[in-house]
Amino acid sequence: MKALIFGADGFEDVELIYPYHRLQEKGITTHIASMKTGPIIGKHGYEINADIAFKDVNPADYNILVISGGKGPEKMRLDEDALAITRYFFKENKPVAAICHGPQVLVSAGVIKGRKVTCWLGIRDDIVAAGALYEDCEVVIDRNLVSSRSPDDLYAFGREMIKLLK
């Protein structure tokens, strides 16, 4: 089983690091994808290596997509390959977990109309404008999609992310 995590400079550190280790705890090979390979640096200074560029990802190789938050999603959403990967996961009903600002990528990919989603409060109005059904809750589950609001929700986000794989 393989997992793909989207990250970019300015990522909310624990929102990437928690799922990264949590998935590996389960023995799942986990790759970090970004605009290019090499080190990316979080808001709080943690550095982690991007294993693969969006343009080189074959989404069929992966069982789950995780979109970390922070300042990364405003960069990821400008990358057409990142959006194509995201659309693939929704089209195939494969598991997607997005936290905090992660749903900005879902907005740009055009995949959340009519879907129940939560997110960082500051982007709530954009999620609603994109046609999503916003809920203020630690974790929202809508079929293949799990979403959470902030680092404080990681315990619930991690729990439901793992459940999606069953």
Add this chain to the structure above:
Amino acid sequence: MKALIFGADGFEDVELIYPYHRLQEKGITTHIASMKTGPIIGKHGYEINADIAFKDVNPADYNILVISGGKGPEKMRLDEDALAITRYFFKENKPVAAICHGPQVLVSAGVIKGRKVTCWLGIRDDIVAAGALYEDCEVVIDRNLVSSRSPDDLYAFGREMIKLLK
């Protein structure tokens, strides 16, 4: 089931935040203990609330003790109540998980003579001087004690920490 995590200012952020959420994922009530209650701040700027002071902890209330790393352990090890809690867990063979600089507390508590332990490389010689059997490995398991070296080992640390509870 209840878990106790030792933390103090300068904690290695993800070494506290990962087990904190990981234990709560399992539905375990998790308290952070420090020299006093109130906010503590990590090396990378994450703030988290200490729920209980070491002096007010009844260690019999908890099923596992986790000792986070970073700069916190050099403060915790000076607190006699923190050391007494630690000794209680070893005397009762209850689960203890320590990461990075966390084993500094085990040295001061006098509990690691003859035990297999790993830790942050920079304190290896102190661990060995205290009589521990050092191993350079992502996670070392010695009966009730699980230890890891650094944030990079969290996936293995989390996995074995949870196994200790079974």
